[in-house]
Amino acid sequence: MEVKNKVIIVTGGSSGIGLATAKLLAKKGASVVITSRYKDDIEKVAKDISGAFAVVADMTKPTDIKNLVKKTMNKFGRIDAIINNAGQPAQGNIENFPIDEYRKNIELNLFGPTLLMQQVIPIMRKQGGGSIVNIGSGTTKMALPGVGVYSSGKSALHQLSMVARKELEPDNINVTIIHPYLTATNFGRDRHAPKTDDSTWQSRPGVPPADPPEKVAGVIFEALQNGNEEISLVPVR
Numbered sequence: 045m046e047v048k049n050k051v052i053i054v055t056g057g058s059s060g061i062g063l064a065t066a067k068l069l070a071k072k073g074a075s076v077v078i079t080s081r082y083k084d085d086i087e088k089v090a091k092d093i094s095g096a097f098a099v100v101a102d103m104t105k106p107t108d109i110k111n112l113v114k115k116t117m118n119k120f121g122r123i124d125a126i127i128n129n130a131g132q133p134a135q136g137n138i139e140n141f142p143i144d145e146y147r148k149n150i151e152l153n154l155f156g157p158t159l160l161m162q163q164v165i166p167i168m169r170k171q172g173g174g175s176i177v178n179i180g181s182g183t184t185k186m187a188l189p190g191v192g193v194y195s196s197g198k199s200a201l202h203q204l205s206m207v208a209r210k211e212l213e214p215d216n217i218n219v220t221i222i223h224p225y226l227t228a229t230n231f232g233r234d235r236h237a238p239k240t241d242d243s244t245w246q247s248r249p250g251v252p253p254a255d256p257p258e259k260v261a262g263v264i265f266e267a268l269q270n271g272n273e274e275i276s277l278v279p280v281r
């Protein structure tokens with residue numbers, strides 16, 4: 045899909061990978077719709093991105109997801125692509141992980157993207173096609189102790205994406221799953237909290253350094269253009 049003049053929703057556009065993606069897609073000529081739970085944050089970000097439209101949405105809330113689609117349609121009259129990027133980590137061994145916290149993580153990392161897909165598929169079908177890019181995780185390519193909850197939700201999103209790709213092929217709707225490697229963002233940190241010098245997590249002994257979010261944004265752009273099924277950024281050793 046050519047990105048120029050297309051309407052693209054990027055969930056979680058206030059920070060990290062989503063922010064870098066929104067900037068890149070706007071630079072390539074798309075009208076980007078960006079979301080955050082925080083009105084001030086997303087309006088401030090939108091001011092710096094040409095033509096960006098800010099929508100406040102908690103991606104765990106079905107009413108917010110419906111409202112996001114409604115506002116986008118009212119503003120632009122179409123939706124050509126979505127980047128299901130909003131997400132949060134979950135850290136802790138399986139044995140003691142509180143089930144309510146597990147549920148919350150799944151609500152955001154799996155059900156949020158699914159609900160947005162369900163909202164936009166009929167619109168894309170009517171338009172004659174579209175693109176869906178789901179952001180998974182490199183943790184699904186390994187068995188890392190302490191991230192079972194997070195990686196299980198992202199693994200489910202991976203499988204869902206592969207099946208959706210097949211189901212939607214006849215409608216000219218492309219579905220891609222991208223697995224970012226460790227990326228230098230605010231992931232797992234409260235960006236509103238006072239800054240601490242915790243940059244060491246980005247370079248751990250024996251582990252390849254974190255990618256910049258702009259690298260992932262470039263891969264998302266590539267996926268929109270080429271319609272890849274799956275892209276992993278995990279370094280091959």
Ligand SMILES: NC(=O)c1ccc[n+]([C@@H]2O[C@H](COP(=O)([O-])OP(=O)(O)OC[C@H]3O[C@@H](n4cnc5c(N)ncnc54)[C@H](OP(=O)(O)O)[C@@H]3O)[C@@H](O)[C@H]2O)c1
Nearest residue numbers: 056058059060061080081102103130131226227229230231
């Ligand atoms: N960073 C990594 O190492 C890494 C590796 C693999 C995969 N990923 C995936 O990449 C995606 C982006 O993460 P990032 O690294 O860019 O992290 P980030 O800098 O923390 O950005 C996360 C984004 O998600 C949004 N978000 C969080 N909870 C939300 C909610 N309930 N409703 C709506 N939006 C919500 C945040 O928006 P607000 O806080 O403004 O609401 C923010 O814009 C995630 O899906 C993550 O799982 C990251």
